[in-house]
Amino acid sequence: MTLKTIAESLGVSAKTVSRALAGKDSVGEELRTRIRAEADRLGYVPNSMARSLVSGSAMTLGMVITHPANPFYSLLISAVEERCRANGYSLLLMVTEEDLETERDAAEALLRWGVDGAVVIPVQEGAEHWERLKDSGVPIVLVNRGLDGFECDFVGVDHERGAYEAASHLLDSGATSVHLLEEDVPFSSAADRRAGFQRALAERGLPSDDAITLVPQSTHGRRVLPWEPEAAYQCARQLVSRLEPGAAVLTGSDYFALGLYRALAEKGIDIPGHVAVIGHGDLPFAAYLQPALSSVRPPADEIGARAADLLFERIQGSTAPSVSICLPPELKIRASASDRDHHEPNREN
Structure with missing residues (x-):
C-alpha cells in the first residue's frame, strides 16, 4: 500500500497525501482527517527506510x-x-x-x-x-x-554529592564510625562515591583509609555483574566482625545492602539500633525490606x-x-538510618 494508492482513492495528489500524513500545515484539517482515515482503512504503513533515503x-x-x-x-x-x-x-x-x-x-x-x-x-x-x-x-x-x-x-x-550527603547524615545522626561497601571497579561513578564519602569523614577529622571495603566484580562467562548480593555478602561477613555498636555502613548499591542485611542478621545485629545502613539506587525493593532501606536515589x-x-x-x-x-x-531516609533512640518503621515508598 503506497501514498499513490491513497491519493487515487481520494482523488488528490500523492504529495498532498504525504504532507497530510506528515502533519504539514499546508493541508486543511478536514482533508487531513479524510486522508488519515483512508490510510487507516487501507492499512498503510510508512516505509521508514524509503523516508530515510529521501530525508x-x-x-x-x-x-x-x-x-x-x-x-x-x-x-x-x-x-x-x-x-x-x-x-x-x-x-x-x-x-x-x-x-x-x-x-x-x-x-x-x-x-x-x-x-x-x-x-x-x-x-x-x-x-x-x-x-x-x-x-x-x-x-x-x-x-x-x-x-x-x-x-x-x-x-x-x-555521585560525589550523594555519597557525601549520605555519610554526613550517618555521622550527624550519631554514628561512632562509618564504613563504605563499594564496587571494586575503575569507573568514575564509583570513584566519585568514594570521594564524597572521604570528604564527609575528612571534614570531621576522621580517617577513611580503613573505612572502605571493595566488593569485587562477579563474572559469569562474558557477563560482568557488579551488583550481585552474594559478593557483597561475603565481604560484609568480614566487615561485620569489625563493627562496633553505633557504627554505620554506606553501600555503593542497594544490592550490596541486601548482602549486608544478611550478614548482620546472621550475627543478630539490629538495624538501625546497632548498625545504621544507607544504600545507593533506591531500587523498588528498598522500601519493602525489614527495616526499610534508606537509599540515595539518582534521578x-x-x-x-x-x-x-x-x-x-x-x-x-x-x-x-x-x-x-x-x-x-535525593537522599531517601527510611527506618534503616533513622534516629537510633526513637526509630520506628518508615513506611514511605
Whole structure:
C-alpha cells in the first residue's frame, strides 16, 4: 500500500497525501482527517527506510549501555525512548557488558546504521571509536560516565554529592564510625562515591583509609555483574566482625545492602539500633525490606530525558559549546538510618 494508492482513492495528489500524513500545515484539517482515515482503512504503513533515503535521516537514535539488568539503566532507556517517540524517532539499543571490544563493535554498528545521534554509557577504556563516530557527523551524549579528552555533551548523577550527603547524615545522626561497601571497579561513578564519602569523614577529622571495603566484580562467562548480593555478602561477613555498636555502613548499591542485611542478621545485629545502613539506587525493593532501606536515589528519568533533549538539539543543528550536567540525587531516609533512640518503621515508598 503506497501514498499513490491513497491519493487515487481520494482523488488528490500523492504529495498532498504525504504532507497530510506528515502533519504539514499546508493541508486543511478536514482533508487531513479524510486522508488519515483512508490510510487507516487501507492499512498503510510508512516505509521508514524509503523516508530515510529521501530525508537523509535514519530517524533513529542509538543507545549503548553496559548492563541491561541494572534498574537505573532501565529507567534511562524508558526516558530516552519516550523522547524518541515524541519526536518520531526509533531507538536502537546495544549492550556492551563492560567489554571494550564489544563497545567498539557497537560504535561501528551505529556508524553502519547511520543513526542520527547516540546516547552512550562508556566502559571508560578509550574514546577512539567514539571519536570516529562523532567525526562522521553523529552527535553523542555521554551518560553517567565521562571520557577524558573526549569533547561532547554529558549528563549524569552527582555521585560525589550523594555519597557525601549520605555519610554526613550517618555521622550527624550519631554514628561512632562509618564504613563504605563499594564496587571494586575503575569507573568514575564509583570513584566519585568514594570521594564524597572521604570528604564527609575528612571534614570531621576522621580517617577513611580503613573505612572502605571493595566488593569485587562477579563474572559469569562474558557477563560482568557488579551488583550481585552474594559478593557483597561475603565481604560484609568480614566487615561485620569489625563493627562496633553505633557504627554505620554506606553501600555503593542497594544490592550490596541486601548482602549486608544478611550478614548482620546472621550475627543478630539490629538495624538501625546497632548498625545504621544507607544504600545507593533506591531500587523498588528498598522500601519493602525489614527495616526499610534508606537509599540515595539518582534521578534516572530526568537524566534520560535531558540526554535525549540535548541530542535532539544537536540533530537540529545546535552548535553551542558542549555542556556537562550533573544532577543531584535525593537522599531517601527510611527506618534503616533513622534516629537510633526513637526509630520506628518508615513506611514511605
